[in-house]
Amino acid sequence: MTLRFVTGNENKFEEARKIGESMGIEVEHEDLKYEEIQADTLEEVVKPSVQEVYEIIEEPCFVEDAGLFINCINGFPGPYSSYVFKTLGNEGILKLMKDKSDRTAEFRSVIGFCDSDENLEIFRGRVKGEILKEERGKEGFGYDPIFSPKGIENKTFAEMSVEKKNSFSHRSSAIEKFVKWYKRNKKAEVRD
Amino acid sequence: MTLRFVTGNENKFEEARKIGESMGIEVEHEDLKYEEIQADTLEEVVKPSVQEVYEIIEEPCFVEDAGLFINCINGFPGPYSSYVFKTLGNEGILKLMKDKSDRTAEFRSVIGFCDSDENLEIFRGRVKGEILKEERGKEGFGYDPIFSPKGIENKTFAEMSVEKKNSFSHRSSAIEKFVKWYKRNKKAEVRD
Numbered sequence: 001m002t003l004r005f006v007t008g009n010e011n012k013f014e015e016a017r018k019i020g021e022s023m024g025i026e027v028e029h030e031d032l033k034y035e036e037i038q039a040d041t042l043e044e045v046v047k048p049s050v051q052e053v054y055e056i057i058e059e060p061c062f063v064e065d066a067g068l069f070i071n072c073i074n075g076f077p078g079p080y081s082s083y084v085f086k087t088l089g090n091e092g093i094l095k096l097m098k099d100k101s102d103r104t105a106e107f108r109s110v111i112g113f114c115d116s117d118e119n120l121e122i123f124r125g126r127v128k129g130e131i132l133k134e135e136r137g138k139e140g141f142g143y144d145p146i147f148s149p150k151g152i153e154n155k156t157f158a159e160m161s162v163e164k165k166n167s168f169s170h171r172s173s174a175i176e177k178f179v180k181w182y183k184r185n186k187k188a189e190v191r192d
Numbered sequence: 193m194t195l196r197f198v199t200g201n202e203n204k205f206e207e208a209r210k211i212g213e214s215m216g217i218e219v220e221h222e223d224l225k226y227e228e229i230q231a232d233t234l235e236e237v238v239k240p241s242v243q244e245v246y247e248i249i250e251e252p253c254f255v256e257d258a259g260l261f262i263n264c265i266n267g268f269p270g271p272y273s274s275y276v277f278k279t280l281g282n283e284g285i286l287k288l289m290k291d292k293s294d295r296t297a298e299f300r301s302v303i304g305f306c307d308s309d310e311n312l313e314i315f316r317g318r319v320k321g322e323i324l325k326e327e328r329g330k331e332g333f334g335y336d337p338i339f340s341p342k343g344i345e346n347k348t349f350a351e352m353s354v355e356k357k358n359s360f361s362h363r364s365s366a367i368e369k370f371v372k373w374y375k376r377n378k379k380a381e382v383r384d
Contacts, residue, residue, distance in 0.1 A: 035229045035230075035240075036229065036230045037227045037228065037229055037230065038227075038228045038229065038230055038237075038272070038275065040275075045230075048227075073279055073280060073284065074278070074279040074280075075279060076276070076279035076280055076284075078275075078279070080230070080272050080275060080276075083230065083232075083270075083272060084268070084272075086266070087265055087266040087267060087268035087270070088265060088266075088268055088288065092265065092268075092288055095287060095288055095290070096280065096284055096287055096288060098287070
């Protein structure tokens, strides 16, 4: 059983591949650039993207978009997490958070799956946590060094192995929901 | 002579209307929501937008996208100026700029005009200036209270009348180029 993950982000693919493996699913990489629209929610970004990608490759496939939503700054950087990381980096986020007492945040992941012109499914995952006051750890990517998930002894995502992060991350939670749904609904279908 | 400006932003339309008036052009407001893609430059955002809008209204029309590009933070907030203003506001920008000695920035405006499936024209305007250390003035909108254009006696855009701002703003510069081009190339054509 194979699922096609369309992404230009190697790190994301590697995470998804390992999660799939642990669930008995092969995740295949389709390295295709596609457009994302500007929107306030990940769902709004993902829907047209997966439809566009499906029209191009004409095979069942999924895309994923993720973001860090920080409560005291109105959900910033949210759907623009990737651009903000490129321009401001973790240093910029820490600067914005200086003197803020509410440091709660969450990572969200939204998966869009499409296997026909009419059929689009959305799966969500999230993990709550806190923004620390400095960067810690070298694993993972992006905001991982400043994000400490709830209930995990004050460690950041970047202080964990990929396997550990995958055991409860936003992305793994969305992928797990997707795979369970897929096994239940699609496994029996004959595919070309 | 009438030009159709497709925008959901009343302030932008009002600026454009006054600039057009001063050049003997009527700028008409088409209040239509359209999608913008995520991209690193305004040009990349504007091109598919005006094509999409033209396909919908089937009339010659233009869209405009603008952004504030701050040098010491890699051009942030750039094409995402509107989202960043909603979430971080001027307060957030000032926080990011704390202790920064290079405070140079520029406002950019890009206009896309479309009057057939093949014909898309792009016009650019920019104004250089500096990010102040505090907000000043009540005129204008968005980042106007923290941006002081070069050579204008340390005043912010928000300390000027719309007419004064229009006399040298990024948006007026793009609109002027557009109108001049239009008068030269399109005036003689018969329109439906």
